[in-house]
Amino acid sequence: MIETVNLTKKYGSFTALDSLNLKIEKGTVFGFVGHNGAGKSTTFSILSTLLAPTSGTAYVNGYDVTREPKKVRNHIGYMPDFFGVYDQFKTVEYLDFYGASYGIPKHEREILIPQLLELVNLSHKKNEYVDVLSRGMKQRLCLARSLIHDPEVLILDEPASGLDPRARIEMREILKELKSMGKTILISSHILPELAEMCDEIGVITNGRLVASGSVTSIQNQLKANKIIHVKLTADLEKAIVFFEDEPKISNLSKNDKHDDTITFSYSGTDVEQVELLKKAVSNGLQIISFGQEETDLEDVFLEITKGVDFS
Amino acid sequence: MKSLWINPVLNKEIKLRFRSFKGFLGVIFYLFALGLVALGFIIVSTMYGQAAIFRPEESRMMFTVLSFVQMVLILFMTPGLTSGAISGERERQTLNILLTTPQSSVTIIISKLVSSISYLLLMMIASLPLYSIVFLFGGVSPSLLISTFCIYLITMIAIASLGVMFSTLIRKTIISTIVTYGVTVFLAGGTAFLTTIIGQLFMYQQYSQSIVPYLTAMFNPFFILLSNFESYLTDEIQRLSGIDFPLMASFIIIYVLISVLAIGISIKKLRPRMKAQKRIG
Ligand SMILES: Nc1ncnc2c1ncn2[C@@H]1O[C@H](COP(=O)(O)OP(=O)(O)OP(=O)(O)O)[C@@H](O)[C@H]1O
Ligand SMILES: [Mg+2]
Numbered sequence: 001m002i003e004t005v006n007l008t009k010k011y012g013s014f015t016a017l018d019s020l021n022l023k024i025e026k027g028t029v030f031g032f033v034g035h036n037g038a039g040k041s042t043t044f045s046i047l048s049t050l051l052a053p054t055s056g057t058a059y060v061n062g063y064d065v066t067r068e069p070k071k072v073r074n075h076i077g078y079m080p081d082f083f084g085v086y087d088q089f090k091t092v093e094y095l096d097f098y099g100a101s102y103g104i105p106k107h108e109r110e111i112l113i114p115q116l117l118e119l120v121n122l123s124h125k126k127n128e129y130v131d132v133l134s135r136g137m138k139q140r141l142c143l144a145r146s147l148i149h150d151p152e153v154l155i156l157d158e159p160a161s162g163l164d165p166r167a168r169i170e171m172r173e174i175l176k177e178l179k180s181m182g183k184t185i186l187i188s189s190h191i192l193p194e195l196a197e198m199c200d201e202i203g204v205i206t207n208g209r210l211v212a213s214g215s216v217t218s219i220q221n222q223l224k225a226n227k228i229i230h231v232k233l234t235a236d237l238e239k240a241i242v243f244f245e246d247e248p249k250i251s252n253l254s255k256n257d258k259h260d261d262t263i264t265f266s267y268s269g270t271d272v273e274q275v276e277l278l279k280k281a282v283s284n285g286l287q288i289i290s291f292g293q294e295e296t297d298l299e300d301v302f303l304e305i306t307k308g309v310d311f312s
Numbered sequence: 313m314k315s316l317w318i319n320p321v322l323n324k325e326i327k328l329r330f331r332s333f334k335g336f337l338g339v340i341f342y343l344f345a346l347g348l349v350a351l352g353f354i355i356v357s358t359m360y361g362q363a364a365i366f367r368p369e370e371s372r373m374m375f376t377v378l379s380f381v382q383m384v385l386i387l388f389m390t391p392g393l394t395s396g397a398i399s400g401e402r403e404r405q406t407l408n409i410l411l412t413t414p415q416s417s418v419t420i421i422i423s424k425l426v427s428s429i430s431y432l433l434l435m436m437i438a439s440l441p442l443y444s445i446v447f448l449f450g451g452v453s454p455s456l457l458i459s460t461f462c463i464y465l466i467t468m469i470a471i472a473s474l475g476v477m478f479s480t481l482i483r484k485t486i487i488s489t490i491v492t493y494g495v496t497v498f499l500a501g502g503t504a505f506l507t508t509i510i511g512q513l514f515m516y517q518q519y520s521q522s523i524v525p526y527l528t529a530m531f532n533p534f535f536i537l538l539s540n541f542e543s544y545l546t547d548e549i550q551r552l553s554g555i556d557f558p559l560m561a562s563f564i565i566i567y568v569l570i571s572v573l574a575i576g577i578s579i580k581k582l583r584p585r586m587k588a589q590k591r592i593g
Contacts (some may be wrong), residue, residue: 006522048412052584070414078412084405088331100320101413145409308583 001026002047002153002186006056009042009208013211018208019056024186024201026152029179031195032188034205040188041081043205044157047186048078060153074102077146081157081188085138087131091122094130095145102149116144120174136167143174154178154185160194172198229274231281232262232290240286247277319419321410325427335431338393342385342435343442349381350374350442368451375446376541379460382439383467383537386432387500390468392490393431394475396485397424398582403485417582421476421575428472436464459540463563469532470567471496473574480578503532511552526553530562 002024005193009017017039024030035041045051046058057064063071085094099109117123119142125133133141143159159175160168166228175198178185189195195202196216196225203213233240237255241263244250249269256262267274280293329335353374398421401407410420446452475492482488506528529535530547539546539559569586 046409048408049586050408050411050584053585069586070416071585073412073414076412078409080405080408082405086328086404086406093327097320097324098409098413100323101410101415103414142409169504238490 001061001184002030002060003059004043004047004056005058007043007046007053007058008055009039009051016208017046017053020205020210021209022203022210022213024184026184027179027203029175029185029187029199031199031202032186032205033190033192033195033202034188035190036203039208040205041157042208044078044080044155044186044188046110047072047155047200048076049073054143074149075151075153077149077151077154079142079146079154079156079159081161083138083142085130085133085141087129089130090126091117091128091130091133091141092126094141095148095210098145099148104149116147119147119177120144121170136163139163139167140171140174142250143171147178151182154183154187156185156187158188158190160189160191168194201277210296225265228264228294229267230256230262230264230290230292230294231288232259232292234261234287234289237261237263240281240288241287243281247280249273319415319423321415321420322423322426325423326430329427329431331500338389338431339435339438342389343438345385345488346381346439346442350445353377354445368449370451371446371449374453375443375452375456377542378442378446379537380534382436383464383533385435386464386468387471387496387533389435390432390471391475391489391496392429394425394427394472395479395489395492397428397476397479398578399479399483399485399488402483411583417579421480421578421582424476425469425575428475429468432468432472433465436461456540457490460537463533463537463540466564466567470570470574471499471579473571476576478579499531500533503528504534505531507519507535507549511549523553523555525549526555526559526562530559530566533563536560536563 001007002022004020004022007017007020007022008015020039022030022043032040032043042051046053046062047065049065049072057066059065059279060072063075065072067136086097087143089097095113095116096109099112105110114123114126117126120143122133122140122144123135125137130138130141139159139162143156146154146156156175160171163171172194175185179198187195187199192202199216201214202216202219204211204219213214231240231244237260241253241255244253244263244265249267251268253263253265256264267277269277274293274298278288281291282288357370357374389576398407401410471492474495475488476494478488478491479485482491507525509524510522510528526549529546535545535549536559548557550556
């Protein structure tokens with residue numbers, strides 16, 4: 001369980017995080033999306049006790065991160081966006097060191113480490129120096145490391161960045177497995193579709209503010225309020241334009257650039273209203289052969305949400 | 313207590329340090345430098361001495377020279393070994409992860425310190441066979457050897473603590489290293505320079521006393537080392553300053569204080585201050 005209450009972080013006069021309120025229930029996979037510099041890593045650092053908030057509070061499993069940081073550390077597995085490894089260590093030694101740091105006894109580590117390596121598909125690299133592993137392998141190793149003390153909460157800052165498509169799919173499979181183990185996972189990315197596939201809930205953050213949150217479909221609906229509609233006619237294009245211009249909830253009406261038999265407009269009505277609109281248009285004698293809504297994918301949704309926000 | 317000394321962080325530090333080629337090279341360099349000086353001394357003194365044998369006075373002289381060279385080596389190596397302790401991990405981006413483990417700040421800082429010092433101690437122990445020459449020809453008591461090594465240890469801990477502190481406070485290892493060397497040069501050279509200058513100034517004014525030479529001398533490991541061999545210098549400084557309290561004791565107190573303070577600051581500053589906000593009511 002993760003909760004933030006009016007979480008704010010300022011660097012001097014710059015507000016990196018502005019009254020963030022989040023509530024993530026146990027067992028939820030929560031995706032945190034935002035542009036570069038939105039404040040994702042800042043939030044994650046505060047939750048991992050690496051950064052003190054300027055004001056507000058954050059709780060992990062009920063423990064206040066500023067008051068009981070040590071308890072919080074025992075309950076989270078944190079994977080930073082950028083990280084290094086001790087290059088003189090072999091893969092097994094690397095995991096062994098962190099296992100020991102979490103107070104796991106030696107005989108348990110000896111059983112645990114091969115299992116973790118198996119989970120992240122690195123068993124064949126167990127005696128390799130960490131330094132020579134590829135980036136994607138290091139990332140998977142770091143994930144294994146963050147799991148070593150079996151934390152209930154995972155805080156993963158862009159775990160899939162820099163991975164090739166295949167490795168991304170593998171990472172997704174691993175996360176699915178972790179989800180099935182009942183872990184609460186907080187994961188960030190700036191690629192929304194990637195998150196949408198594996199997350200139960202999504203939060204969109206821009207300039208330190210949470211601008212939308214909820215289930216993937218609810219965010220989609222929230223944003224589909226403004227849909228683009230294309231109407232194709234066999235004749236009387238001008239008559240159709242006059243008709244649609246008079247209708248409410250229609251804006252940005254224009255002839256389609258590519259097809260001179262089609263008109264396009266934005267529509268903010270509900271689905272029921274949309275049906276009525278079509279009926280009315282047909283009964284008015286318009287020669288409609290197609291009345292279609294443009295499919296907005298999540299990437300567009302993201303752009304839609306963050307539209308008009310100054311990213312500089 | 314056991315968990316503080318035998319802990320995973322220290323284990324890792326020692327493993328990494330002794331495994332690296334650089335660590336091995338350090339020991340070789342140290343022994344080579346010291347051996348060269350000893351050899352040079354023997355050659356020179358047997359060449360110009362009356363007899364081709366090594367007498368107790370020469371043996372003691374050689375011990376003095378070796379001790380000074382060893383002090384120079386310690387002052388030279390300690391900042392390099394410690395001034396990257398924390399900033400190095402930060403630069404290699406391993407610090408964040410280490411700080412999210414439940415290992416306490418005390419454990420992390422002390423482990424960094426202990427591993428650097430144990431490395432230096434290893435070098436000193438490795439240099440012990442050289443000292444056996446000195447014992448072979450006499451002129452040096454075991455207690456002199458022990459007190460000399462104690463001065464090394466105290467100096468080493470203080471400089472190492474300063475190095476770790478600067479590496480905690482300063483983000484960049486390069487800057488932290490420069491600052492640590494700067495402070496070391498001041499402690500070893502700057503205070504000697506001040507003591508000499510001010511001492512000279514007051515030497516000719518029989519009736520005026522000044523505590524300044526005492527204050528600068530008690531920071532200087534070379535003066536302390538010398539005073540361990542010959543007491544006339546400290547006697548002179550103490551006479552000039554009119555302070556009866558032994559210089560050696562002041563040195564120990566001040567260096568222990570520096571160490572404690574530097575370690576304390578490092579521990580405090582390693583992680584962000586979390587108690588900033590108090591719940592009202
Ligand atoms: N130590 C710091 N000092 C000053 N400003 C900082 C500091 N750390 C972060 N910031 C600023 O805070 C803002 C949020 O940064 P953060 O790293 O949280 O973004 P992010 O969402 O993780 O971005 P990205 O997708 O690029 O990883 C940025 O504008 C950044 O410049
Ligand atoms: Mg980031």
